[in-house]
Amino acid sequence: METKKKKLEIIQNKCEFADYDASQLLNETSKIRDLITKRATLEILFPLCCTTEPVRHKQFKESLKGISSKTLSTRLSELVSEGILERKTYAEVPPRVEYKLTKKGQELVESITDLLEWMRKWSQRK
16 A cells, blocks of 8 residues: 655745655755765865865865875865865976855855854753
């Protein structure tokens, strides 16, 4: 026997997800969700949100103790391919590579910051 999926009642008329199926939304966001939950992703993104200056690979390596060069390079490449970071290379010796947040990346960091603020607010013991 087939059962119908019961939809949740919308509490507010302004719910931006009113026309979304939850499983569809999760499928659409799975790639970015998987990326931001990987080791070192947040550690890379948060320092960038506090500056408009590009950050060099060497600066990341120095500030991210305990993160291997391979993990750092992989994560930076993933963030660039998702359009979250912009990578700029300079034809210099030694080679210089800089990264900065794109508009998409800035919005992502702001959203994560909002979520962290919510977590801090509601996790405090009273």
